[in-house]
Amino acid sequence: MDEIPVPTPSVEKKKEVIHTVMDDFPADWPMQNGTVGIFFLPYFILADVLNSESSFQVPSGWNNISDQNQTDHNLDIHFEATMKPCNERKKPLHEKVAIVTGSTYGIGFAIARRLAQDGAHVLLCSRKQHNVDKAAEQLKGEGLSVYAMVCHVGNKEDREKLVATAIEVFGKIDILVCNAAVNPFIGPIFDTTEDMWTKVFHINVISTFFMIKLVVPHMQKQGGGSIILCSSFLGYIPQPPLGPYAITKTTLLGLTNVLATALRCMNIRVNGLALGLINTSFSKVMRKTPEFESKWNAVGVNRLGEPEECAGIASFLCSDDASYINGENIAVAGGMQGRL
Template sequence: MNTFCRNIFRLSVRMNSTAAQSSKKLQGKVAIVTASTDGIGLAIARRLGQDGAKVMVSSRKQQNVDETVRQLKGEELEVEGIVCHVGKTEDRSKLISKTLEKFGGIDILVSNAAVNPTFGPMLECSEEVWDKIFDVNVKAAFLLTKEVFPHMEKRGGGSVIFNSSIGGYVPFSLLGPYSVSKTALIGLTKALVHQLAASNIRVNLIAPGIIQTKFSEQLHSNDMVSQIALQNIPLGRFGKPEECAGIVSFLASDDASYITGEGFIIAGGTTSRL
Protein backbone atom coordinates (compact mmCIF):
# COMPACT_ATOMS: atom_id res chain seq x y z
CA MET A 1 0.00 0.00 0.00
CA ASN A 2 1.45 3.40 -0.93
CA THR A 3 1.38 6.41 1.45
CA PHE A 4 -1.75 7.91 -0.13
CA CYS A 5 -3.72 4.65 0.23
CA ARG A 6 -2.44 4.16 3.78
CA ASN A 7 -3.63 7.65 4.77
CA ILE A 8 -7.07 7.09 3.19
CA PHE A 9 -7.30 3.76 5.05
CA ARG A 10 -6.36 5.39 8.40
CA LEU A 11 -8.87 8.20 7.84
CA SER A 12 -11.69 5.77 7.11
CA VAL A 13 -10.85 3.69 10.25
CA ARG A 14 -10.91 6.90 12.33
CA MET A 15 -14.22 8.02 10.79
CA ASN A 16 -15.78 4.62 11.43
CA SER A 17 -14.70 4.59 15.06
CA THR A 18 -15.99 8.16 15.58
CA ALA A 19 -19.30 7.15 14.01
CA ALA A 20 -19.46 4.07 16.26
CA GLN A 21 -18.76 6.22 19.32
CA SER A 22 -21.27 8.90 18.49
CA SER A 23 -23.91 6.23 17.91
CA LYS A 24 -23.59 5.13 21.56
CA LYS A 25 -26.85 6.08 23.18
CA LEU A 26 -25.38 7.76 26.28
CA GLN A 27 -22.58 9.62 24.54
CA GLY A 28 -22.05 13.02 26.19
CA LYS A 29 -24.01 12.08 29.32
CA VAL A 30 -22.63 12.06 32.86
CA ALA A 31 -23.84 9.46 35.35
CA ILE A 32 -23.52 9.00 39.09
CA VAL A 33 -24.05 5.43 40.31
CA THR A 34 -24.04 4.88 44.07
CA ALA A 35 -22.83 1.62 45.63
CA SER A 36 -21.14 0.79 42.35
CA THR A 37 -18.05 -1.16 43.38
CA ASP A 38 -19.77 -4.55 43.42
CA GLY A 39 -22.88 -6.44 42.35
CA ILE A 40 -25.72 -4.69 40.55
CA GLY A 41 -24.23 -1.19 40.92
CA LEU A 42 -20.95 -2.25 39.34
CA ALA A 43 -22.78 -3.93 36.43
CA ILE A 44 -24.82 -0.75 35.91
CA ALA A 45 -21.75 1.51 36.03
CA ARG A 46 -19.98 -0.70 33.48
CA ARG A 47 -22.98 -0.78 31.15
CA LEU A 48 -23.55 2.99 31.28
CA GLY A 49 -19.85 3.42 30.50
CA GLN A 50 -20.04 0.95 27.61
CA ASP A 51 -23.01 2.88 26.26
CA GLY A 52 -20.94 6.07 26.19
CA ALA A 53 -21.57 7.81 29.53
CA LYS A 54 -18.90 9.24 31.78
CA VAL A 55 -19.46 7.50 35.09
CA MET A 56 -18.67 8.46 38.71
CA VAL A 57 -18.45 5.26 40.75
CA SER A 58 -18.63 5.26 44.54
CA SER A 59 -19.05 3.20 47.68
CA ARG A 60 -17.95 3.37 51.33
CA LYS A 61 -14.47 1.87 51.03
CA GLN A 62 -11.58 3.63 49.30
CA GLN A 63 -9.96 0.32 48.37
CA ASN A 64 -13.12 -0.86 46.57
CA VAL A 65 -13.41 2.46 44.74
CA ASP A 66 -9.76 2.37 43.64
CA GLU A 67 -10.02 -1.23 42.45
CA THR A 68 -13.23 -0.54 40.49
CA VAL A 69 -11.84 2.58 38.82
CA ARG A 70 -8.69 0.66 37.85
CA GLN A 71 -10.76 -2.23 36.48
CA LEU A 72 -13.19 -0.08 34.45
CA LYS A 73 -10.46 2.24 33.13
CA GLY A 74 -8.68 -0.94 32.01
CA GLU A 75 -11.79 -1.68 29.94
CA GLU A 76 -11.34 1.74 28.24
CA LEU A 77 -14.35 3.23 30.03
CA GLU A 78 -14.43 6.86 31.11
CA VAL A 79 -14.82 6.61 34.88
CA GLU A 80 -13.75 8.39 38.05
CA GLY A 81 -14.39 7.37 41.62
CA ILE A 82 -14.89 8.72 45.13
CA VAL A 83 -15.78 7.34 48.54
CA CYS A 84 -19.44 7.98 49.35
CA HIS A 85 -21.44 6.47 52.17
CA VAL A 86 -24.85 7.63 50.94
CA GLY A 87 -26.09 8.16 54.50
CA LYS A 88 -23.44 10.84 55.11
CA THR A 89 -24.26 14.41 54.06
CA GLU A 90 -20.63 15.38 53.54
CA ASP A 91 -19.93 12.32 51.37
CA ARG A 92 -22.93 13.02 49.14
CA SER A 93 -21.85 16.61 48.74
CA LYS A 94 -18.31 15.53 47.74
CA LEU A 95 -19.74 12.98 45.30
CA ILE A 96 -21.61 15.72 43.50
CA SER A 97 -18.82 18.29 43.55
CA LYS A 98 -16.27 15.79 42.27
CA THR A 99 -18.60 14.74 39.45
CA LEU A 100 -19.05 18.38 38.43
CA GLU A 101 -15.31 19.03 38.68
CA LYS A 102 -14.30 15.97 36.63
CA PHE A 103 -17.14 15.78 34.10
CA GLY A 104 -18.77 19.26 34.09
CA GLY A 105 -22.39 18.31 34.82
CA ILE A 106 -24.84 15.58 35.86
CA ASP A 107 -27.47 13.94 33.63
CA ILE A 108 -28.11 10.57 35.25
CA LEU A 109 -28.44 9.47 38.89
CA VAL A 110 -28.67 5.78 39.71
CA SER A 111 -29.48 5.54 43.42
CA ASN A 112 -28.53 1.94 44.08
CA ALA A 113 -27.27 1.75 47.68
CA ALA A 114 -29.20 -0.15 50.33
CA VAL A 115 -28.62 -1.99 53.58
CA ASN A 116 -30.39 -4.85 55.23
CA PRO A 117 -29.01 -5.43 58.72
CA THR A 118 -31.92 -7.56 59.96
CA PHE A 119 -33.54 -10.88 59.09
CA GLY A 120 -36.45 -12.29 61.08
CA PRO A 121 -39.90 -11.50 62.45
CA MET A 122 -40.69 -7.85 61.77
CA LEU A 123 -41.82 -6.95 65.27
CA GLU A 124 -38.36 -7.83 66.57
CA CYS A 125 -36.78 -4.99 64.58
CA SER A 126 -35.35 -2.31 66.88
CA GLU A 127 -35.89 1.43 66.36
CA GLU A 128 -32.16 1.82 65.70
CA VAL A 129 -32.16 -0.78 62.91
CA TRP A 130 -35.38 0.63 61.43
CA ASP A 131 -33.81 4.12 61.33
CA LYS A 132 -30.63 2.81 59.69
CA ILE A 133 -32.58 1.02 56.95
CA PHE A 134 -34.72 4.06 56.21
CA ASP A 135 -31.78 6.51 56.38
CA VAL A 136 -29.75 4.63 53.78
CA ASN A 137 -32.45 3.06 51.61
CA VAL A 138 -34.98 5.90 51.44
CA LYS A 139 -33.80 9.21 52.91
CA ALA A 140 -30.47 9.15 51.08
CA ALA A 141 -32.22 8.37 47.77
CA PHE A 142 -34.48 11.38 48.30
CA LEU A 143 -31.65 13.69 49.39
CA LEU A 144 -29.42 12.68 46.48
CA THR A 145 -32.25 13.41 44.06
CA LYS A 146 -32.78 16.81 45.69
CA GLU A 147 -29.04 17.51 45.52
CA VAL A 148 -28.58 16.58 41.83
CA PHE A 149 -31.80 18.36 40.80
CA PRO A 150 -30.34 21.87 40.17
CA HIS A 151 -27.47 20.36 38.16
CA MET A 152 -29.84 18.32 35.97
CA GLU A 153 -32.00 21.41 35.50
CA LYS A 154 -28.94 23.30 34.22
CA ARG A 155 -28.46 20.56 31.59
CA GLY A 156 -32.10 20.91 30.48
CA GLY A 157 -33.20 17.55 31.91
CA GLY A 158 -32.07 14.24 33.30
CA SER A 159 -32.95 10.76 34.45
CA VAL A 160 -33.14 9.40 38.00
CA ILE A 161 -33.36 5.65 38.58
CA PHE A 162 -33.92 4.08 42.01
CA ASN A 163 -33.06 0.49 42.78
CA SER A 164 -36.06 -0.88 44.66
CA SER A 165 -36.84 -4.62 44.90
CA ILE A 166 -39.58 -7.06 44.06
CA GLY A 167 -39.97 -7.06 47.86
CA GLY A 168 -41.20 -3.48 47.49
CA TYR A 169 -44.26 -4.87 45.65
CA VAL A 170 -44.66 -8.15 47.57
CA PRO A 171 -43.02 -7.81 51.00
CA PHE A 172 -40.83 -10.66 52.26
CA SER A 173 -42.10 -11.29 55.80
CA LEU A 174 -38.63 -12.10 57.16
CA LEU A 175 -37.22 -8.95 55.52
CA GLY A 176 -40.07 -6.69 56.67
CA PRO A 177 -38.39 -3.30 57.28
CA TYR A 178 -36.18 -3.72 54.18
CA SER A 179 -39.26 -4.53 52.06
CA VAL A 180 -41.15 -1.49 53.40
CA SER A 181 -38.15 0.73 52.60
CA LYS A 182 -38.28 -0.59 49.03
CA THR A 183 -42.04 0.10 48.86
CA ALA A 184 -41.23 3.63 49.99
CA LEU A 185 -39.04 4.04 46.89
CA ILE A 186 -42.05 3.20 44.72
CA GLY A 187 -43.98 5.94 46.56
CA LEU A 188 -41.03 8.31 46.25
CA THR A 189 -40.94 7.74 42.48
CA LYS A 190 -44.64 8.52 42.16
CA ALA A 191 -44.42 11.52 44.48
CA LEU A 192 -41.47 13.10 42.65
CA VAL A 193 -42.74 12.60 39.13
CA HIS A 194 -44.64 15.88 38.67
CA GLN A 195 -42.06 18.27 40.06
CA LEU A 196 -39.21 16.60 38.18
CA ALA A 197 -41.21 16.41 34.93
CA ALA A 198 -41.58 20.19 35.00
CA SER A 199 -37.79 20.34 34.55
CA ASN A 200 -37.69 17.52 31.97
CA ILE A 201 -36.25 15.10 34.54
CA ARG A 202 -37.65 11.57 34.48
CA VAL A 203 -37.72 9.27 37.50
CA ASN A 204 -38.19 5.51 37.36
CA LEU A 205 -37.22 2.45 39.34
CA ILE A 206 -36.06 -1.09 38.86
CA ALA A 207 -37.25 -3.85 41.16
CA PRO A 208 -34.96 -6.88 40.96
CA GLY A 209 -35.89 -10.35 42.20
CA ILE A 210 -33.10 -12.56 43.49
CA ILE A 211 -29.89 -11.52 41.76
CA GLN A 212 -26.67 -13.42 42.50
CA THR A 213 -24.57 -10.98 44.53
CA LYS A 214 -23.00 -10.91 47.99
CA PHE A 215 -26.11 -9.11 49.25
CA SER A 216 -28.35 -12.11 48.49
CA GLU A 217 -25.79 -14.82 49.26
CA GLN A 218 -27.87 -16.40 52.01
CA LEU A 219 -30.68 -16.97 49.52
CA HIS A 220 -28.76 -18.40 46.59
CA SER A 221 -25.85 -20.20 48.23
CA ASN A 222 -27.89 -22.35 50.61
CA ASP A 223 -29.22 -25.42 48.73
CA MET A 224 -32.42 -25.84 50.70
CA VAL A 225 -33.34 -22.14 50.65
CA SER A 226 -32.49 -21.76 46.98
CA GLN A 227 -34.57 -24.81 45.97
CA ILE A 228 -37.63 -23.25 47.65
CA ALA A 229 -36.92 -19.83 46.11
CA LEU A 230 -36.46 -21.30 42.62
CA GLN A 231 -39.94 -22.84 42.71
CA ASN A 232 -41.34 -19.31 42.41
CA ILE A 233 -39.18 -18.28 39.46
CA PRO A 234 -40.61 -19.39 36.10
CA LEU A 235 -37.24 -18.94 34.34
CA GLY A 236 -35.87 -21.48 36.85
CA ARG A 237 -32.72 -19.58 37.86
CA PHE A 238 -31.52 -16.56 39.77
CA GLY A 239 -30.61 -13.36 37.93
CA LYS A 240 -27.15 -12.01 37.21
CA PRO A 241 -26.16 -8.38 37.98
CA GLU A 242 -25.66 -7.67 34.25
CA GLU A 243 -29.32 -8.54 33.70
CA CYS A 244 -30.28 -5.43 35.68
CA ALA A 245 -27.99 -3.11 33.73
CA GLY A 246 -29.47 -2.91 30.21
CA ILE A 247 -32.81 -1.60 31.42
CA VAL A 248 -31.10 1.08 33.50
CA SER A 249 -29.15 2.22 30.46
CA PHE A 250 -32.40 2.28 28.48
CA LEU A 251 -34.19 4.31 31.18
CA ALA A 252 -31.27 6.74 31.32
CA SER A 253 -31.35 7.25 27.57
CA ASP A 254 -33.49 9.29 25.20
CA ASP A 255 -35.09 6.01 24.05
CA ALA A 256 -37.10 6.27 27.29
CA SER A 257 -37.99 9.95 26.79
CA TYR A 258 -41.72 9.35 27.40
CA ILE A 259 -41.31 7.01 30.39
CA THR A 260 -41.46 8.41 33.89
CA GLY A 261 -42.93 7.39 37.24
CA GLU A 262 -42.67 3.69 36.37
CA GLY A 263 -41.28 0.56 37.98
CA PHE A 264 -39.69 -2.35 36.10
CA ILE A 265 -39.49 -5.79 37.68
CA ILE A 266 -36.48 -7.94 36.80
CA ALA A 267 -37.32 -11.24 38.41
CA GLY A 268 -37.46 -14.08 35.89
CA GLY A 269 -41.26 -14.06 35.88
CA THR A 270 -41.79 -14.21 39.65
CA THR A 271 -45.34 -13.12 40.38
CA SER A 272 -45.38 -9.55 41.62
CA ARG A 273 -48.46 -7.70 40.36
CA LEU A 274 -51.05 -7.91 37.60
Protein backbone atom coordinates in the same frame (compact mmCIF):
# COMPACT_ATOMS: atom_id res chain seq x y z
CA MET B 1 -61.41 5.20 -33.84
CA ASP B 2 -59.14 8.14 -33.20
CA GLU B 3 -57.96 8.61 -29.64
CA ILE B 4 -59.43 11.56 -27.88
CA PRO B 5 -56.54 13.69 -26.61
CA VAL B 6 -56.42 14.07 -22.85
CA PRO B 7 -55.16 17.49 -21.83
CA THR B 8 -52.19 17.45 -19.48
CA PRO B 9 -52.83 19.74 -16.53
CA SER B 10 -50.36 22.50 -16.05
CA VAL B 11 -48.18 22.78 -12.97
CA GLU B 12 -50.21 25.77 -11.81
CA LYS B 13 -53.45 23.82 -12.25
CA LYS B 14 -52.09 20.93 -10.18
CA LYS B 15 -51.11 23.32 -7.44
CA GLU B 16 -54.57 24.86 -7.55
CA VAL B 17 -56.28 21.46 -7.25
CA ILE B 18 -54.19 20.35 -4.32
CA HIS B 19 -54.50 23.66 -2.49
CA THR B 20 -58.27 23.56 -3.02
CA VAL B 21 -58.58 20.04 -1.60
CA MET B 22 -56.45 20.89 1.40
CA ASP B 23 -58.09 24.24 2.11
CA ASP B 24 -61.54 22.66 2.02
CA PHE B 25 -60.51 20.01 4.52
CA PRO B 26 -62.62 20.36 7.72
CA ALA B 27 -60.84 22.47 10.30
CA ASP B 28 -61.98 20.24 13.15
CA TRP B 29 -60.77 16.98 11.57
CA PRO B 30 -58.65 14.99 14.05
CA MET B 31 -55.02 15.65 13.26
CA GLN B 32 -53.33 13.12 15.44
CA ASN B 33 -51.55 9.80 14.92
CA GLY B 34 -50.74 10.55 11.28
CA THR B 35 -54.39 10.87 10.10
CA VAL B 36 -53.67 13.98 8.03
CA GLY B 37 -50.54 12.54 6.48
CA ILE B 38 -52.29 9.35 5.38
CA PHE B 39 -55.22 11.30 3.91
CA PHE B 40 -53.16 13.72 1.85
CA LEU B 41 -50.34 11.42 0.76
CA PRO B 42 -52.07 10.41 -2.54
CA TYR B 43 -52.38 14.07 -3.53
CA PHE B 44 -48.68 14.65 -2.97
CA ILE B 45 -47.76 11.58 -4.99
CA LEU B 46 -50.20 12.63 -7.75
CA ALA B 47 -48.48 15.98 -8.12
CA ASP B 48 -45.21 14.27 -9.01
CA VAL B 49 -46.70 11.47 -11.12
CA LEU B 50 -48.76 13.74 -13.40
CA ASN B 51 -45.72 15.71 -14.43
CA SER B 52 -42.23 14.64 -13.46
CA GLU B 53 -40.99 18.14 -14.19
CA SER B 54 -43.38 19.68 -11.70
CA SER B 55 -41.68 22.06 -9.28
CA PHE B 56 -44.41 21.60 -6.69
CA GLN B 57 -43.01 20.56 -3.30
CA VAL B 58 -44.76 19.83 -0.05
CA PRO B 59 -43.43 22.40 2.42
CA SER B 60 -42.10 21.18 5.74
CA GLY B 61 -44.74 21.42 8.44
CA TRP B 62 -47.73 20.83 6.13
CA ASN B 63 -47.86 24.51 5.22
CA ASN B 64 -50.48 23.74 2.57
CA ILE B 65 -53.05 23.21 5.30
CA SER B 66 -55.06 26.34 5.86
CA ASP B 67 -53.91 28.89 8.39
CA GLN B 68 -57.10 28.19 10.33
CA ASN B 69 -56.11 24.54 10.73
CA GLN B 70 -52.56 25.39 11.73
CA THR B 71 -53.81 27.77 14.40
CA ASP B 72 -56.42 25.39 15.73
CA HIS B 73 -54.16 22.38 15.95
CA ASN B 74 -50.71 23.90 16.46
CA LEU B 75 -49.20 21.40 14.04
CA ASP B 76 -45.53 20.68 14.29
CA ILE B 77 -45.00 17.84 11.84
CA HIS B 78 -41.66 17.25 10.15
CA PHE B 79 -40.90 15.19 7.09
CA GLU B 80 -37.13 15.19 7.18
CA ALA B 81 -35.58 11.77 7.75
CA THR B 82 -33.51 11.88 10.92
CA MET B 83 -32.10 8.36 10.90
CA LYS B 84 -28.39 8.18 10.30
CA PRO B 85 -26.38 5.26 8.95
CA CYS B 86 -25.31 2.87 11.70
CA ASN B 87 -21.66 3.82 11.33
CA GLU B 88 -22.52 7.49 11.94
CA ARG B 89 -24.63 7.04 15.06
CA LYS B 90 -23.19 7.99 18.39
CA LYS B 91 -23.40 5.76 21.42
CA PRO B 92 -26.74 6.22 23.21
CA LEU B 93 -25.17 7.95 26.22
CA HIS B 94 -22.47 9.83 24.33
CA GLU B 95 -20.88 12.49 26.57
CA LYS B 96 -23.50 12.04 29.31
CA VAL B 97 -22.30 12.22 32.91
CA ALA B 98 -23.60 9.66 35.39
CA ILE B 99 -23.34 9.13 39.14
CA VAL B 100 -23.98 5.57 40.30
CA THR B 101 -24.09 4.98 44.05
CA GLY B 102 -23.05 1.65 45.51
CA SER B 103 -21.22 0.91 42.27
CA THR B 104 -18.04 -0.98 43.09
CA TYR B 105 -19.48 -4.49 42.87
CA GLY B 106 -22.63 -6.40 42.01
CA ILE B 107 -25.56 -4.67 40.33
CA GLY B 108 -24.20 -1.15 40.79
CA PHE B 109 -20.89 -2.09 39.20
CA ALA B 110 -22.63 -3.75 36.24
CA ILE B 111 -24.78 -0.67 35.68
CA ALA B 112 -21.80 1.68 35.94
CA ARG B 113 -19.86 -0.40 33.43
CA ARG B 114 -22.77 -0.51 30.96
CA LEU B 115 -23.36 3.24 31.16
CA ALA B 116 -19.69 3.81 30.42
CA GLN B 117 -19.73 1.29 27.57
CA ASP B 118 -22.65 3.20 26.10
CA GLY B 119 -20.66 6.43 26.09
CA ALA B 120 -21.16 8.03 29.51
CA HIS B 121 -18.56 9.40 31.88
CA VAL B 122 -19.30 7.63 35.16
CA LEU B 123 -18.56 8.60 38.75
CA LEU B 124 -18.26 5.46 40.87
CA CYS B 125 -18.60 5.48 44.62
CA SER B 126 -18.69 3.16 47.61
CA ARG B 127 -17.96 3.22 51.32
CA LYS B 128 -14.59 1.45 51.22
CA GLN B 129 -11.47 2.78 49.55
CA HIS B 130 -10.11 -0.61 48.44
CA ASN B 131 -13.40 -1.41 46.68
CA VAL B 132 -13.33 1.96 44.96
CA ASP B 133 -9.74 1.49 43.80
CA LYS B 134 -10.38 -2.04 42.51
CA ALA B 135 -13.48 -1.07 40.53
CA ALA B 136 -11.87 2.01 39.02
CA GLU B 137 -8.77 0.09 37.99
CA GLN B 138 -10.83 -2.59 36.28
CA LEU B 139 -13.04 -0.22 34.31
CA LYS B 140 -10.20 2.08 33.31
CA GLY B 141 -8.37 -1.02 32.14
CA GLU B 142 -11.29 -1.64 29.80
CA GLY B 143 -10.81 1.81 28.32
CA LEU B 144 -13.88 3.30 29.98
CA SER B 145 -14.23 6.87 31.23
CA VAL B 146 -14.70 6.64 35.00
CA TYR B 147 -13.78 8.53 38.13
CA ALA B 148 -14.07 6.95 41.56
CA MET B 149 -14.26 8.14 45.14
CA VAL B 150 -15.34 7.06 48.60
CA CYS B 151 -18.86 8.08 49.56
CA HIS B 152 -21.13 6.89 52.34
CA VAL B 153 -24.55 7.94 51.05
CA GLY B 154 -25.90 8.08 54.60
CA ASN B 155 -23.53 10.93 55.33
CA LYS B 156 -24.67 14.39 54.25
CA GLU B 157 -21.16 15.72 53.76
CA ASP B 158 -20.20 12.73 51.61
CA ARG B 159 -23.25 13.22 49.40
CA GLU B 160 -22.45 16.89 48.93
CA LYS B 161 -18.83 16.09 48.11
CA LEU B 162 -19.90 13.47 45.59
CA VAL B 163 -22.07 15.92 43.65
CA ALA B 164 -19.45 18.66 43.86
CA THR B 165 -16.82 16.26 42.51
CA ALA B 166 -19.02 15.31 39.54
CA ILE B 167 -19.36 18.99 38.63
CA GLU B 168 -15.68 19.68 39.16
CA VAL B 169 -14.45 16.69 37.13
CA PHE B 170 -17.09 16.43 34.40
CA GLY B 171 -18.87 19.80 34.47
CA LYS B 172 -22.43 18.51 34.68
CA ILE B 173 -24.73 15.68 35.82
CA ASP B 174 -27.12 14.01 33.39
CA ILE B 175 -27.83 10.72 35.15
CA LEU B 176 -28.20 9.52 38.72
CA VAL B 177 -28.61 5.86 39.59
CA CYS B 178 -29.46 5.30 43.25
CA ASN B 179 -28.32 1.76 43.97
CA ALA B 180 -26.77 1.94 47.43
CA ALA B 181 -28.76 0.06 50.07
CA VAL B 182 -28.42 -1.92 53.30
CA ASN B 183 -30.23 -4.84 54.87
CA PRO B 184 -29.26 -5.06 58.54
CA PHE B 185 -31.62 -7.85 59.52
CA ILE B 186 -33.10 -11.18 58.42
CA GLY B 187 -35.43 -12.94 60.82
CA PRO B 188 -38.75 -12.63 62.67
CA ILE B 189 -40.04 -9.12 62.23
CA PHE B 190 -40.80 -8.67 65.95
CA ASP B 191 -37.14 -9.27 66.70
CA THR B 192 -36.23 -6.06 64.93
CA THR B 193 -35.11 -3.03 66.91
CA GLU B 194 -35.72 0.67 66.47
CA ASP B 195 -32.11 1.14 65.45
CA MET B 196 -32.53 -1.42 62.66
CA TRP B 197 -35.57 0.36 61.29
CA THR B 198 -33.84 3.72 61.54
CA LYS B 199 -30.74 2.51 59.73
CA VAL B 200 -32.48 0.79 56.84
CA PHE B 201 -34.86 3.69 56.20
CA HIS B 202 -32.11 6.26 56.53
CA ILE B 203 -29.88 4.61 53.91
CA ASN B 204 -32.45 3.11 51.55
CA VAL B 205 -35.05 5.89 51.47
CA ILE B 206 -34.08 9.14 53.21
CA SER B 207 -30.54 9.30 51.83
CA THR B 208 -31.83 8.40 48.38
CA PHE B 209 -34.24 11.33 48.45
CA PHE B 210 -31.61 13.82 49.59
CA MET B 211 -29.14 12.52 47.03
CA ILE B 212 -31.72 13.26 44.36
CA LYS B 213 -32.43 16.66 45.87
CA LEU B 214 -28.75 17.56 45.45
CA VAL B 215 -28.55 16.69 41.76
CA VAL B 216 -31.89 18.17 40.65
CA PRO B 217 -30.68 21.82 40.45
CA HIS B 218 -27.81 20.75 38.17
CA MET B 219 -30.12 18.75 35.91
CA GLN B 220 -32.63 21.59 35.84
CA LYS B 221 -29.92 24.06 34.88
CA GLN B 222 -28.95 22.05 31.81
CA GLY B 223 -32.52 21.33 30.77
CA GLY B 224 -33.19 17.81 32.00
CA GLY B 225 -31.87 14.48 33.20
CA SER B 226 -32.69 10.93 34.15
CA ILE B 227 -32.88 9.34 37.60
CA ILE B 228 -33.18 5.64 38.38
CA LEU B 229 -34.10 4.18 41.77
CA CYS B 230 -33.11 0.55 42.32
CA SER B 231 -35.93 -1.14 44.18
CA SER B 232 -36.80 -4.83 44.50
CA PHE B 233 -39.50 -7.38 43.75
CA LEU B 234 -39.80 -7.55 47.55
CA GLY B 235 -41.40 -4.13 47.32
CA TYR B 236 -44.33 -5.85 45.62
CA ILE B 237 -44.41 -8.99 47.77
CA PRO B 238 -42.82 -8.08 51.14
CA GLN B 239 -41.75 -11.06 53.21
CA PRO B 240 -41.76 -10.96 57.05
CA PRO B 241 -38.15 -12.21 57.46
CA LEU B 242 -37.02 -9.20 55.45
CA GLY B 243 -39.69 -6.84 56.77
CA PRO B 244 -37.80 -3.54 57.21
CA TYR B 245 -35.78 -3.94 54.01
CA ALA B 246 -38.80 -5.00 51.94
CA ILE B 247 -40.87 -2.06 53.20
CA THR B 248 -38.15 0.40 52.20
CA LYS B 249 -38.30 -1.06 48.70
CA THR B 250 -42.08 -0.63 48.65
CA THR B 251 -41.48 2.97 49.66
CA LEU B 252 -39.10 3.47 46.73
CA LEU B 253 -41.79 2.32 44.33
CA GLY B 254 -43.99 5.13 45.59
CA LEU B 255 -41.13 7.62 45.69
CA THR B 256 -40.50 6.95 42.01
CA ASN B 257 -44.07 7.93 41.14
CA VAL B 258 -44.05 11.03 43.35
CA LEU B 259 -40.74 12.33 42.03
CA ALA B 260 -41.65 11.65 38.41
CA THR B 261 -44.69 13.88 38.82
CA ALA B 262 -42.80 16.57 40.72
CA LEU B 263 -39.87 16.76 38.28
CA ARG B 264 -41.46 16.29 34.88
CA CYS B 265 -41.89 20.06 34.48
CA MET B 266 -38.08 20.25 34.58
CA ASN B 267 -37.70 17.54 31.93
CA ILE B 268 -36.22 15.21 34.55
CA ARG B 269 -37.46 11.64 34.26
CA VAL B 270 -37.58 9.29 37.25
CA ASN B 271 -37.99 5.54 36.84
CA GLY B 272 -37.47 2.54 39.08
CA LEU B 273 -36.11 -0.97 38.66
CA ALA B 274 -37.86 -3.67 40.68
CA LEU B 275 -34.99 -6.13 40.71
CA GLY B 276 -35.49 -9.84 41.22
CA LEU B 277 -33.26 -12.41 42.84
CA ILE B 278 -29.86 -11.49 41.40
CA ASN B 279 -26.66 -13.45 41.81
CA THR B 280 -24.74 -11.11 44.13
CA SER B 281 -23.16 -11.32 47.54
CA PHE B 282 -25.97 -9.06 48.76
CA SER B 283 -28.55 -11.74 47.97
CA LYS B 284 -26.45 -14.69 49.09
CA VAL B 285 -27.52 -14.47 52.71
CA MET B 286 -31.15 -14.21 51.71
CA ARG B 287 -30.86 -17.21 49.41
CA LYS B 288 -29.45 -19.32 52.23
CA THR B 289 -32.20 -18.39 54.68
CA PRO B 290 -34.47 -21.42 55.32
CA GLU B 291 -37.61 -19.28 55.41
CA PHE B 292 -37.13 -18.42 51.73
CA GLU B 293 -35.97 -21.70 50.20
CA SER B 294 -39.49 -23.00 49.64
CA LYS B 295 -40.86 -19.70 48.31
CA TRP B 296 -38.79 -18.92 45.22
CA ASN B 297 -40.44 -21.40 42.84
CA ALA B 298 -43.88 -20.38 44.09
CA VAL B 299 -43.37 -16.83 42.86
CA GLY B 300 -41.86 -17.81 39.52
CA VAL B 301 -38.11 -17.99 40.14
CA ASN B 302 -36.39 -20.76 38.17
CA ARG B 303 -32.90 -19.26 38.08
CA LEU B 304 -30.92 -16.37 39.46
CA GLY B 305 -30.51 -13.24 37.42
CA GLU B 306 -27.06 -11.86 36.73
CA PRO B 307 -26.04 -8.26 37.46
CA GLU B 308 -25.43 -7.63 33.76
CA GLU B 309 -29.07 -8.47 33.10
CA CYS B 310 -30.03 -5.41 35.15
CA ALA B 311 -27.61 -3.09 33.38
CA GLY B 312 -29.05 -2.91 29.88
CA ILE B 313 -32.47 -1.70 30.98
CA ALA B 314 -30.83 0.90 33.22
CA SER B 315 -28.83 2.27 30.31
CA PHE B 316 -31.92 2.29 28.10
CA LEU B 317 -33.93 4.26 30.67
CA CYS B 318 -31.15 6.85 30.80
CA SER B 319 -31.06 7.26 27.02
CA ASP B 320 -33.11 9.38 24.65
CA ASP B 321 -34.76 6.17 23.43
CA ALA B 322 -36.69 6.21 26.72
CA SER B 323 -37.62 9.90 26.55
CA TYR B 324 -41.34 9.13 26.92
CA ILE B 325 -40.94 6.70 29.81
CA ASN B 326 -41.42 8.37 33.18
CA GLY B 327 -42.69 7.27 36.57
CA GLU B 328 -42.43 3.56 35.75
CA ASN B 329 -41.27 0.77 38.03
CA ILE B 330 -39.98 -1.88 35.67
CA ALA B 331 -39.58 -5.43 36.97
CA VAL B 332 -36.29 -7.11 36.10
CA ALA B 333 -37.20 -10.32 37.86
CA GLY B 334 -37.28 -13.18 35.37
CA GLY B 335 -41.06 -13.43 35.32
CA MET B 336 -41.47 -13.34 39.07
CA GLN B 337 -45.11 -12.98 39.93
CA GLY B 338 -46.57 -10.46 42.31
CA ARG B 339 -47.53 -6.81 42.16
CA LEU B 340 -49.05 -4.36 44.58
